[in-house]
Amino acid sequence: MKEEGIDNLATEFLDAELGAREDCRLPTREAIAAITHRYVSILLPVFLRKHDGGPGLDTQAYLQEINRPLTDQICHALQFDARVQAKELPARAGDCAAEQTEAVLKQLPELAELLAGDIHAAFSSDPAAPSREAIVLSYPGLEAITVQRLAHRLYLMGVPFIPRMMTEVAHSRTGIDIHPGASIGEKFFIDHGTGVVIGETATIGRSVVLYHGVTLGAFNPLIKDQNGELQRGQQNKRHPDLEDHVTVYPSATILGGNTRVGHHSVIGGNVWLTRSVPPFSTVVIRDPELVIRNRAKPALAWDI
Numbered sequence: 438m439k440e441e442g443i444d445n446l447a448t449e450f451l452d453a454e455l456g457a458r459e460d461c462r463l464p465t466r467e468a469i470a471a472i473t474h475r476y477v478s479i480l481l482p483v484f485l486r487k488h489d490g491g492p493g494l495d496t497q498a499y500l501q502e503i504n505r506p507l508t509d510q511i512c513h514a515l516q517f518d519a520r521v522q523a524k525e526l527p528a529r530a531g532d533c534a535a536e537q538t539e540a541v542l543k544q545l546p547e548l549a550e551l552l553a554g555d556i557h558a559a560f561s562s563d564p565a566a567p568s569r570e571a572i573v574l575s576y577p578g579l580e581a582i583t584v585q586r587l588a589h590r591l592y593l594m595g596v597p598f599i600p601r602m603m604t605e606v607a608h609s610r611t612g613i614d615i616h617p618g619a620s621i622g623e624k625f626f627i628d629h630g631t632g633v634v635i636g637e638t639a640t641i642g643r644s645v646v647l648y649h650g651v652t653l654g655a656f657n658p659l660i661k662d663q664n665g666e667l668q669r670g671q672q673n674k675r676h677p678d679l680e681d682h683v684t685v686y687p688s689a690t691i692l693g694g695n696t697r698v699g700h701h702s703v704i705g706g707n708v709w710l711t712r713s714v715p716p717f718s719t720v721v722i723r724d725p726e727l728v729i730r731n732r733a734k735p736a737l738a739w740d741i
Contacts, residue, residue, distance in 0.1 A: 464513045464514045472503050511591075511596055512534035552579075586621070588600040604616065618637035619639045619640070628646065633652075642680045647684075652690045674695075677693055683699075701717045702716060705721035
């Protein structure tokens with residue numbers, strides 16, 4: 438944040454009339470959480486309704502319920518971001534927000550198709566899943582992925598603040614932290630999911646399976662430019678790439694923007710990987726040396 442931006446904000450926060458100014462409103466966690474929950478509650482039942490037209494007019498009608506709230510929050514985000522950057526407030530923030538909302542809602546059919554692929558991936562990969570309906574109703578990984586796919590579209594549009602706020606709503610509910618900048622292919626499955634972390638510049642191919650505790654992280658995130666500033670966003674490629682049909686088992690850690698896992702590879706549990714591996718690789722750690730003692734039954738006080 439530029440110094441003049443900090444000074445401007447500090448002055449405004451001391452202004453008693455700040456809350457009454459339309460252009461000073463921030464996007465709120467409560468509003469973003471409500472929009473996110475409503476979106477999930479609309480999109481997931483699309484699969485269950487199974488009407489011939491796919492996500493048709495009834496779904497579009499339901500989405501009107503989040504149209505205005507999302508437009509308002511994007512408008513607040515655009516205005517606040519301009520102030521943070523010490524830039525002139527956008528003259529058509531409301532119109533721009535409405536256009537971005539319309540653009541993302543028009544992508545509903547594609548998002549629903551991706552959802553169907555994710556459900557299929559979960560059912561095909563998990564023998565504990567009794568039905569696809571059970572996956573829709575109860576699998577936290579599906580919720581986290583569904584929210585991230587929407588947030589990713591907003592991220593690509595350049596909408597500030599809101600994409601990350603959306604994925605943090607899912608993170609708080611599921612324990613799965615996927616940055617909205619991560620690029621994720623179709624038929625993605627996260628089994629169990631708790632503790633999964635996927636960084637901003639990670640890319641994931643088709644038909645990838647991750648288990649709980651997996652980290653796709655940054656090996657050295659503190660790269661600075663000639664002015665001593667951290668390089669941010671997609672310009673600083675710091676997270677790994679997984680090609681198609683990769684499986685990563687629990688608690689594996691894969692780090693670095695130059696790390697690429699070739700297609701059809703398997704990464705074993707607890708692996709720490711910071712270099713690329715070719716397709717069809719299996720990466721495991723050596724079995725630890727176990728010490729197993731056969732202990733006699735201890736004498737109890739009343740046996741003595």
